[in-house]
Amino acid sequence: MEKSFIDLFDEQVIKTPGNVAVVFEQQKLTYAELNERADDLAHYLRSKGVEDTLVPLFIERGLQMIVAMLGIMKAGGAYVPIDTDFPADRIDFILKDTKAALVVSSKLASSKLPVEAVIETIDIDAVPDTSEKQPLKVKPIQLA
Secondary structure, X not given: OOOOHHHHHHHHHHHOOOOEXXXXXXXXXXXXXXXXXXXXXXXXXXXXXXXXOEEEEEOOXXXXXXXXXXXXXXXXXXXXXXXXXOOHHHHHHHHHHHOOOEEEEOHHHHOOOOOOOOOEEEEHHXXXXXXXXXXXXXXXXXXX
């Protein structure tokens, strides 16, 4: 049986939870910290109906981007990265083209979303902690 990226990541979390997983400038996250943050986002996204869906990711480069990418995949979605420096009409086109019900962003980046974009914005910095979480059962995404 082939393993998904999420399967391989989860195995690494078990093997080396205290090892550094990602570094951005002077910030670091261990595998355990990255996994916890990604799981929190994944549970929240699942509660919003994300599974087998495209999820636009409109966020500046940094640790939160990695958390968001992993969280979206753990929720069973596929992230669609949108550069925060794109012109407003390009951002609006991508949001409409994905037919997404929501976009994952940050407080800083979401201020750059076009006014025309009527879409629920999930602020990654405000995702609730799901310390009582159940394990996520992630199946490979099947998009048409």
